[in-house]
Amino acid sequence: MSTEATVPSEATVPSSSKKIKTVSGITVRLCGDSGDGMQLLGTQLTNTSALAGNDIATFPDFPAEIRAPRGTRAGVSGFQVQFASHEVHTPGDSLDALVAMNPAALVTNLADLVKGGLLIVNEDSFEDKDLKLAKLKVNPLDEPAMENYRLVKVPMTKLTKLAVAEFGMSTKEADRSKNFFAMGLVYWLYGRNMDATLRFIHGKFGEGKSVVAQANEKALRAGWAFGETIEALGTSYQVDAATVLKSGTYRNIIGNQAMAWGLLAAAQRSGKEVFYASYPITPASDILHELCKFKNFGVCTFQAEDEIAAMCSAIGASYGGQMAVTTSSGPGIALKTEAMGLALMLELPLLVIDVQRGGPSTGLPTKTEQSDLMQVMFGRNGEAPLPVLAAQSPADCFEIVQEAWMLATQLMLPVIVLSDGYIANGSEPWLIPDVSKLTPIPIVHPTESNNPDGAFMPYKRNELLARPWAIPGTEGLMHRVGGLEKEDGSGNISYDPDNHQKMVQIRAQKVANAAKLLPPQQVIGPQSGELLVLSWGGTYGSCLTAVQKAQEQGLSVALAHIRHLNPFPSNLGEIISRYHQVLIPELNMGQLRTLIRSRYLCDAVGYNKIKGKPFTVTELLEKITEMAKAGNRVTQSTASESI
Amino acid sequence: MSTVLPVLKAEDFTSDQDIRWCPGCGDYSILAQMKKVLPEIGVPPEKTVFISGIGCSSRFPYYVNTYGIHSIHGRAPAVATGLKLTRPDLSVWVITGDGDSLSIGGNHFIHLLRRNVDLNIVMFNNRIYGLTKGQYSPTSVEGQITKSTPMGVVDHPINPISLAVGAEATFIARSVDSNIKHLAYTLKRAAAHKGTSFVEVYQNCNVFNDGAFSYAQDKATRDDTTIELEHGKPMIFGKEKDRGLRLNGLSVEIVNLDDGKVKEDDLLFHDEKATSTLVYMLSRLRRPDFPEPIGVFRDVLTETFEEAVLGQIHQSIEQRGRGNLQKLFNSGETWKV
Numbered sequence: 001m002s003t004e005a006t007v008p009s010e011a012t013v014p015s016s017s018k019k020i021k022t023v024s025g026i027t028v029r030l031c032g033d034s035g036d037g038m039q040l041l042g043t044q045l046t047n048t049s050a051l052a053g054n055d056i057a058t059f060p061d062f063p064a065e066i067r068a069p070r071g072t073r074a075g076v077s078g079f080q081v082q083f084a085s086h087e088v089h090t091p092g093d094s095l096d097a098l099v100a101m102n103p104a105a106l107v108t109n110l111a112d113l114v115k116g117g118l119l120i121v122n123e124d125s126f127e128d129k130d131l132k133l134a135k136l137k138v139n140p141l142d143e144p145a146m147e148n149y150r151l152v153k154v155p156m157t158k159l160t161k162l163a164v165a166e167f168g169m170s171t172k173e174a175d176r177s178k179n180f181f182a183m184g185l186v187y188w189l190y191g192r193n194m195d196a197t198l199r200f201i202h203g204k205f206g207e208g209k210s211v212v213a214q215a216n217e218k219a220l221r222a223g224w225a226f227g228e229t230i231e232a233l234g235t236s237y238q239v240d241a242a243t244v245l246k247s248g249t250y251r252n253i254i255g256n257q258a259m260a261w262g263l264l265a266a267a268q269r270s271g272k273e274v275f276y277a278s279y280p281i282t283p284a285s286d287i288l289h290e291l292c293k294f295k296n297f298g299v300c301t302f303q304a305e306d307e308i309a310a311m312c313s314a315i316g317a318s319y320g321g322q323m324a325v326t327t328s329s330g331p332g333i334a335l336k337t338e339a340m341g342l343a344l345m346l347e348l349p350l351l352v353i354d355v356q357r358g359g360p361s362t363g364l365p366t367k368t369e370q371s372d373l374m375q376v377m378f379g380r381n382g383e384a385p386l387p388v389l390a391a392q393s394p395a396d397c398f399e400i401v402q403e404a405w406m407l408a409t410q411l412m413l414p415v416i417v418l419s420d421g422y423i424a425n426g427s428e429p430w431l432i433p434d435v436s437k438l439t440p441i442p443i444v445h446p447t448e449s450n451n452p453d454g455a456f457m458p459y460k461r462n463e464l465l466a467r468p469w470a471i472p473g474t475e476g477l478m479h480r481v482g483g484l485e486k487e488d489g490s491g492n493i494s495y496d497p498d499n500h501q502k503m504v505q506i507r508a509q510k511v512a513n514a515a516k517l518l519p520p521q522q523v524i525g526p527q528s529g530e531l532l533v534l535s536w537g538g539t540y541g542s543c544l545t546a547v548q549k550a551q552e553q554g555l556s557v558a559l560a561h562i563r564h565l566n567p568f569p570s571n572l573g574e575i576i577s578r579y580h581q582v583l584i585p586e587l588n589m590g591q592l593r594t595l596i597r598s599r600y601l602c603d604a605v606g607y608n609k610i611k612g613k614p615f616t617v618t619e620l621l622e623k624i625t626e627m628a629k630a631g632n633r634v635t636q637s638t639a640s641e642s643i
Numbered sequence: 644m645s646t647v648l649p650v651l652k653a654e655d656f657t658s659d660q661d662i663r664w665c666p667g668c669g670d671y672s673i674l675a676q677m678k679k680v681l682p683e684i685g686v687p688p689e690k691t692v693f694i695s696g697i698g699c700s701s702r703f704p705y706y707v708n709t710y711g712i713h714s715i716h717g718r719a720p721a722v723a724t725g726l727k728l729t730r731p732d733l734s735v736w737v738i739t740g741d742g743d744s745l746s747i748g749g750n751h752f753i754h755l756l757r758r759n760v761d762l763n764i765v766m767f768n769n770r771i772y773g774l775t776k777g778q779y780s781p782t783s784v785e786g787q788i789t790k791s792t793p794m795g796v797v798d799h800p801i802n803p804i805s806l807a808v809g810a811e812a813t814f815i816a817r818s819v820d821s822n823i824k825h826l827a828y829t830l831k832r833a834a835a836h837k838g839t840s841f842v843e844v845y846q847n848c849n850v851f852n853d854g855a856f857s858y859a860q861d862k863a864t865r866d867d868t869t870i871e872l873e874h875g876k877p878m879i880f881g882k883e884k885d886r887g888l889r890l891n892g893l894s895v896e897i898v899n900l901d902d903g904k905v906k907e908d909d910l911l912f913h914d915e916k917a918t919s920t921l922v923y924m925l926s927r928l929r930r931p932d933f934p935e936p937i938g939v940f941r942d943v944l945t946e947t948f949e950e951a952v953l954g955q956i957h958q959s960i961e962q963r964g965r966g967n968l969q970k971l972f973n974s975g976e977t978w979k980v
Contacts (some may be wrong), residue, residue: 051978196976241980251977261972268968275729295959297966300728300952304721305754312718312751313725316694319712320730342715432977435969455659472710472726472733475689480658480704482713483697492660493705 016188016228019235025084026190026239027092030182031109032101032122034077035067037179042079044183044197049083050252050429051196053241056083057541059091059614060425064282064365071125071133073104083190085240089393089541091426093616097189099182101125101156104134106141110149119149120185122178124157152232156181156223163222164215173212177219184223191238194220246431253430255394255423256283259353260290262401263325264297265433269402270409270441272323273298277310282365283421284327284355307335311352315339318348319481321445321471323405327353330372331362334379340414341380344507346481347459347467349408349415351401352376356420356537358612367612368422370537371588376416377566377595383504385511387411388566390418392540395430397423400563406441407514412466418565420587422614423538446470449477458491464517465510512567521569525551525558528578530631533624534604535585536562536592539615543585546620555628565592573600581631583607585620651682656691658708669820669846670699670767674706676827677765681707684834686734693736694723696743699774699848700767703738717748720755720764724948727760731949734834735762741782742772745801749781756810756839758948763833763840766803767820771852789851803843804926804940808919814840815922815940820847821860825871825937832939838947858930859937868930872938877910880934887911888933895924897933915942 030045032038039060046058059080068075082092097118100106102125113119126139140146141153160178161171180201187194198217205213227233253261267274276299278288292301300322304310307328314324328336333354343350356372358364376388387407391400401417408415446468449456458479459467470477479491487494488503523532525547535543540561547559560575562568576582576596584593585607593606607623609615656678664670681691691709695701697716704711710733714722719737727735737755744752744766755764771789772778778791782803786795807815814836818829826844833840845856858868870880870888878888885901887910898905914921922941929935960966 047976051976053978053980245980247980249973249977249979251972251975264966264968264971275725277725294966294971295956296963297968298956298960300956302725302728302952304724305750308718309721309724309751309754312714312721313728315714316712316722316725316727317729318725319692319710319722320726320733322729324725324729338715339718346712432972435972472692472730473690475687478688478708478710480693480711480713482704482711483715484713 016191016236018228018233020191020238021235022238022240024086024239025082025088026096026237027080027082027094028097028099028186029078029080029095029109029112030099030186031076031078031105032179033070033105034063034065034075035070036077036101037176038077038079038101041179041183041186042081044200045186045192046081046083046427047252048187048192048196049081049190049239050250052083052193052239054083054085054239055088055242055245056081056252056427056429057088057091058427059422062366069133071102071104071130073108073134076105076108078105078109083239085242087242087244089544090614090617093618099186101179101182102134103130103136103140107134107136110140113149115148117149118152118189119146120152120154120182122156122182123153124155152230154185154226159222159226160219163218167211167215167218169211169215174215177215180216180219181223181226184220184225185227186223187220188224188227189233189236191236194224245429248431250429250431252427253395253398254286254427255391255397255419255425256286256355257290258395258397258430259391259401259419259424260287260294262398263291264294264299265398265435265438266402266405266441267297267323268435269438270323270405270443272443273300275300275302275314275317275322275324276326277302277304277313277317277324278327279304279307279310279332281307281329281332283357283424284329284332284353286424287327287353287355307332308339311336311339311343314350315343315346315348318343318350319346319472321469324350325353326350327355329355329357329365330359330375333372333375337380340386341382341384342483343414344380344384344386345483347412349405349412349469351404351408351415351417353401353417353419355424356418364612366421368420368538368614369587369610369612370420370539371591371610372418373536373565373588373591374594376418383508385508385566387413387415387511387514388418389415389564390537390562391423392537392561392563394423394426394428396563398430402441403518407517409441409443409469410466410517411464411510411514412469413510418537420538443469445474446477447474455490457489459486460489461506464513465506514564515567515570518564518569520571521560521562521575523558523560523575526556527558529556529558530579531555531557531581531583531624531628532576532579533557533559533583533585534562534576534592534596535559536565539585539587542615542617542620545617546624549617549621550624550628553625555625557624557628562592565595568599576600576602581605581627583624583627585615585623587615651685651687653678653682656681656688656707656709658706660705662706663702664699665850667849668699669769669848670703672820672823673765673767673826673844673846674703676823676830678707680827680830680834683831684734690732691734691736692726693738694719694726695738696740696748697774698740698743698772700738700740700846701743717743717746718751719743720748720751723762724755724758724760727762728949728952731761731953737762737764739764739766741766741768741770741803742780745781745803745806753806753810756807756812756841759813759838759945761837761839761947761949763836763842765830765833765842765844767846768803768843769846769848769852770800770855771848773848773851777851802926805923807841808923808926808941811919812841812941813838813943813945816841817843817845817935817937817940819845819856819859819865819869819937822865822937829939832942836942837944859935868934869937870928870934872913872925872936872940874913874915874939877907877912879907879910895928895933915939917941
């Protein structure tokens with residue numbers, strides 16, 4: 001993306017003449033109709049805040065429908081961002097400010113606004129017809145509850161229309177600029193620099209003379225001026241740059257984008273090119289959209305006729321010696337299942353990425369959940385274990401996918417990577433790595449037979465039990481692979497009972513061997529004590545923040561956030577044994593808890609939420625506090641009894 | 644520097660595996676013709692890959708000494724597409740059956756054909772599920788008594804050639820397992836075609852559906868029940884070469900040639916490049932009303948899928964230069980801490 005777009009020369013960082021209050025962090029949610037451009041507004045505010053040096057975390061939340069009926073509650077789209085001068089790992093629990101573009105957006109989001117919080121509404125969209133669409137009998141702005149908030153009613157539609165009048169646009173066209181008016185107002189409120197957004201406007205909507213670009217710029221500036229003028233807003237806020245971040249060059253990165261870039265990095269590290277096959281599915285499709293831009297990296301993207309074909313074409317590409325990847329979400333993974341079993345039998349390296357969403361069946365396509373863990377662990381016929389890794393944050397998608405490819409190639413196995421809707425669409429600052437320092441992932445394709453006495457042995461193994469990756473085109477190494485059980489070594493079809501048991505055990509051991517290639521589990525907090533919070537996947541930010549707050553309160557709580565779910569890190573059992581209690585918070589009914597209890601015979605307690613939403617820090621902290629304090633009492637009473 | 648190209652023989656393509664088809668199965672004949680044809684095609688074994696699904700026919704890759712994948716039911720076209728997209732240098736064959744490609748794998752079959760990936764599909768059509776012991780297949784005829792249809796099949800069978808025409812396959816042919824000369828010729832033609840080549844082979848399952856194609860196999864009847872398509876030649880059939888096919892409006896009709904009323908020039912002349920409407924009409928010719936065409940129905944040249952896909956990659960590299968990771972990471976808005 002170009003940053004060279006024409007930017008008008010007049011000053012774009014006007015400074016406010018009003019009172020400016022410095023705060024350490026702000027959580028704001030922008031919500032409106034799904035066609036109102038709230039995601040764009042949120043993305044711009046995020047980028048601008050990141051450029052201001054704030055630490056950030058975002059939570060875009062939108063309906064599954066592209067354009068749900070206008071003005072209805074079903075069509076409300078929101079974007080929440082927390083920006084701060086301290087480290088943040090979540091988009092925030094409660095809102096300091098809420099911008100609502102219509103009544104439906106207001107009533108569905110108001111509960112999250114703190115008492116005394118700033119509420120900005122587009123009052124032009126609170127007419128009778130709007131209230132009817134939102135199924136409201138009374139105008140919520142007239143409700144006594146409004147006294148709990150600092151309500152600022154802004155006639156955004158009218159003001160935007162006036163601001164862009166000179167461009168002679170239709171009412172409908174002019175109305176499209178009102179999200180930029182809202183943006184201008186928010187920028188004034190938080191002292192944000194408009195440069196990056198102006199570059200965006202002129203880059204996206206046309207340079208120089210484009211009427212749309214000019215109108216959007218005008219609306220943005222009008223919104224800013226409105227904030228500076230109106231008496232209802234007496235103070236603007238300033239959030240200084242975060243000083244806690246490691247030094248280096250940063251950019252904002254979205255989870256799915258990080259996943260795509262991680263694949264490019266993994267390919268470069270292994271001297272391969274990406275073959276990426278997928279079938280469109282929410283919330284994984286953005287990985288396809290991102291990767292198909294990189295044909296000049298040699299990336300071959302294949303939008304297959306269905307999920308099964310996507311998986312199977314990845315198998316074909318892997319057999320041919322390429323870096324093969326397929327992505328999906330729960331329903332698609334279900335369809336790929338049989339072919340994943342084939343890839344496992346063929347012992348070919350490839351990646352299967354599951355960006356989880358609310359299930360079962362079609363479930364909640366745009367909402368987040370962690371409910372595919374059991375599916376990817378056990379959802380195949382036969383004894384069919386595969387390595388499973390899970391990204392913990394948007395930027396971690398970049399790392400995890402490279403680890404997965406390293407494992408896949410060193411063990412000759414398909415590897416599953418879990419992400420989820422929350423981190424796939426969320427974003428955070430990313431310390432840009434030095435590409436020259438990326439280490440190679442070694443891959444060898446044999447050119448000579450490994451069996452001097454005769455035919456090539458495609459299933460003769462190395463010390464990690466990996467078989468050779470001999471690829472078509474290599475003279476003398478012709479071999480056939482298939483889904484039928486095969487004799488170890490020769491790879492010939494075998495129905496021998498002892499051989500089958502041996503092969504099942506070898507395949508399981510191969511997966512177990514992954515632990516030898518992965519670092520041990522780290523613990524954040526005391527190395528032993530009362531309570532261990534054991535978490536995985538996209539809940540990292542909430543769990544970490546809650547644990548840190550509990551630690552600040554002097555509670556004996558530590559966090560072990562697991563990125564490697566199969567096999568578990570080799571030291572995990574030992575870590576668990578060092579704490580009196582184990583709490584496993586999950587956005588499912590307790591899938592990791594079941595695995596942990598069965599594996600370590602540990603009486604872990606679950607905290608489970610299945611609402612399609614991420615954890616709030618508050619609810620986790622409450623549970624942690626309850627357990628840590630109760631534990632202390634138990635420990636004490638046990639001690640007194642023993643005296 | 645001179646290189647002597649080794650002369651390949653059928654034995655070079657014979658694997659060391661025991662063949663496990665039933666004695667008398669039509670698959671033996673197809674395997675034999677394939678091994679005869681492969682050395683003539685001139686692609687060495689290490690550059691050849693056979694990919695199959697599930698079913699009797701799909702055991703085929705084990706019996707040829709090339710690279711091969713015995714994949715899962717119906718999915719061979721998808722596996723082959725992935726391989727061909729990343730390794731266009733390879734000669735890829737998909738071996739499948741009527742159940743594998745038209746029932747469970749119907750979707751992949753259609754999409755492979757319409758994409759025109761440069762590979763060859765040989766579909767062994769025996770109108771029965773053999774490996775699962777005798778249930779009816781999507782090409783079983785109405786009324787056919789099978790293990791799962793004791794009162795007869797009520798489904799209408801799929802016509803594989805019609806389906807291939809509908810999917811705009813660029814090479815469509817039909818042959819018969821026992822007509823070994825014709826089969827070998829057809830396989831060679833398929834290999835020579837650039838793009839997806841689809842060959843339907845009438846194959847006898849002597850255990851579960853014996854004699855399903857005896858009319859086309861039996862030397863005594865086949866000249867009357869089949870008509871051999873030859874490019875540029877009039878459509879004449881019959882043991883005495885005394886009948887022909889003529890176009891009458893939008894229908895094909897059988898005409899007698901022995902009474903002198905119809906001349907050869909009035910007949911339909913086979914054209915492998917003809918519009919798909921005409922090819923479709925030929926695909927509809929079925930016993931007992933018409934002789935069933937064998938031979939190459941269609942052979943046209945269009946861009947292959949991998950040419951188009953890889954073409955975009957090359958074009959992108961040409962226009963934007965080879966991608967640079969560091970540049971990508973640093974593109975857009977960044978800031979320093």
